[in-house]
Every structure is written in structure tokens, then in C-alpha cells.
Amino acid sequence: MTTFWLLAPLMVVSALGLLFVRKAVHAALCLAVVMISLAVLYAALDAPFLFAVQIIVYTGAIMMLFLFVLMLVGVDTVDALKETIGGQRWIAVIIGALFGITVVLAIAQTVSGAVVGLDTANANGNPYGLAELLFGKYVLAFEFTSALLITAALGAMVLAHQERLTPRRTQGDLAAQRMRDYAELGRHPGNPPTPGVFARHNAVDTPALLPDGTAVDASISPSIVARGQVRDGYDDDIEIVQRQLEGRDTGDDTIGGEK
Amino acid sequence: MTEYLSLSLILFTIGAVGVLVRRNAIVVFMCIELMLNATNLALVSFSRQIGNLDGQVAAFFVMVVAAAEVVVGLAIIVSIYRARRSISVDDANLLKS
Secondary structure (H helix, E strand, O other), X not given: OHHHHHHHHHHHHHHHHHHHOOOHHHHHHHHHHHHHHHHHHHHHOOOHHHHHHHHHHHHHHHHHHHHHHHHHHOOOOOOOXXXXXXXXXXXXXXXXXXXXXXHHHHHHHHOOOOOOOOOOOOOOOHHHHHHHHHOOOOHHHHHHHHHHHHHHHHHHHHHHOOOOOOOOOOHHHHHHHHHHHHHXXXXXXXXXOOOOOOOOOOOOOOOXXXXXXXXXXXXXXXXXXXXXXXXXXXXXXXXHHHHHHOOOOOOOOOOOOOO | OHHHHHHHHHHHHHHHHHHHHXXXXXXXXXXXXXXXXXXXXXXXXXXXXXXXXXXXXXXXXXXXXXXXXXXXXXXXXXXHHXXXXXXXXXXXXXXXX
């Protein structure tokens, strides 16, 4: 019972968090707390198999799927505060509260009697007992769930499928395009040089040099250009590096330097 | 056993209210999952009270169906998002008129 009284307030608070938090990711975290606590309650209720399944299927698979889709559609989407139906929020809360109070009172007044407990049913172990029911009495339902799961997988594939609107560019198309560029624009059909070819450094921030000594801008990643960290390829900073290695760094001149 | 059932009903009510008040389709979906979990708790506690495992088998089936439902539902949400760039349940009124 201690487990229950520790976990129940936590679960109710996290479930309420599902109603009040703004961001969908926080709602997912609240739901994960509820589900893990539920798993512990299952263990307390003599259902060790469901304890494992709850953690593996719900917190492991389903919550991951939720988070995955959240990342796919953008985590920063927040609820619109405008109500489509006037006063819907208050009506929903009042009806929900009435419903909750009614059923809790009904349960408190009607459900009683001794708790039999699962000691006899779990005599051979809980998974054994469940398997006996699952593959005996409920085997037909079990078969139907396999059909259901296959249908669901097919449905998800059909729903998430996207038709290609443009034909796919094959390697042959790309090669033909390169040769056409060479014929019409004079662009070299081969690979562009990698950073540092013929330059003083072979680091990614040093542009390659052409045979006539001019730098090839296309050999540098655009993000390095945008950060202004491109060296000019002629930097005479080997002496600076040597001084730094010998501990004689004056600190006033840095390697490369921004142009 | 009444405490477990009351907790399950409270969680179910919170989930139902969440379905009614939230606008983000994914959060609405999470509230539905909360309701399913609440019913599972009720099934498992009834199973313990009565003393046979049928309730636990029922909870197991609920989990399987919930997994299938989540897969299809999230695929629907993704395809709606692709078409309309929004996952607010108020924006999805294609069936209207």
C-alpha cells in the first residue's frame, strides 16, 4: 500500500500536467511518468508480466513513437488559445469533474468484498497463467490481434507514403548534366579540389590553390566562409606555431587571423 | 482495492477532460492513451480482486490494440500535417459541408 500512496499523488499530478503544460514535449514527459508509475503499480498488483510489457510497449515503443512524431512535425507548435466553441473549456472541466465525482462515489459505495488475490492463479508463475489463458481460452482473439497489427502496419505505410512528383535523377542523368555544363558553360566536369590542395595547410579552412596561385573558393565549405574563418593559403604562420609549441607565445598574433 | 479503482477513474477523467480541452492533436492522442492506461489499471485491480487472470489478459489485449491505434493515428496526424502544416484539431475541418 505504501507504493500506492507514494505513486498515486505523483500520477495524478503528472496527469494534470498533461492538461496544463504548454509544450507537447512536456506533456509527453508527464505521460511517461504516469506510465512508468502504472508499471510499478502493476507489479504491486501481482502482474509482473504486465509490468514488463507496460514498460517495453508503452514507455519504450509508444512514447518513443509520440516523441518521434513530435520531432517530425515540429516541437515548437503551441496550442492556439482561441476557443472555437465559446466556453468549451469550462463546460468540459465541469462535465469532467461531475463525471469523475459520480463514478468515484459509485465505486466507493458499490465495490467491496474480500480481495481474493492472485496467489492460486499465479501458482505456476504469472506468465505461465497468462499463457494458458492466451493460448487456450482466448486463442481466437490472439489470432485476430495479429491480423490487426498487420493491418495497422500496412495502414501506417499507406498513410505515410509520399508519391514522387519529379522523376528520380539517376547517376547517368547527373553525368550527362556535368558534360552538358562543360560544353555550354565551360565548367570543369571533374571533382573540385579538396581544401588545402597546393596550399600551406591541408586543413578544411584553407582554400585549394590553382596552378597559377589563385585560391579556389568552391573548395571551402560555405559554413566556414559564413563564419569568416577562411585562411588565405599563404599564411606564414609556421613560425607562430613553432613559437607556441616552445612556450614562447606572445599572444598578440593568432594563427590565420580573420581577413 | 477501492483506492486503485478510484485512481484509475481519476486518471480516466483527466484524460477525458484533456481530450475535450486540448487543441494539439498529438496531446489529444496522449490523453486517449492516458484513458486506455486508466482502464488497464482498473482491469488489473479487478483481476486481483476476483482472483483470476482474465482481467490481465484483457489489459494485455488493450495494450496491443492501443499500439496498433497509435501507429495508425500518428500516421494520420503526420499526413494531415503534411497537407495542412498544422496539427491543431480545430484546423482539420475537411469533412465540414
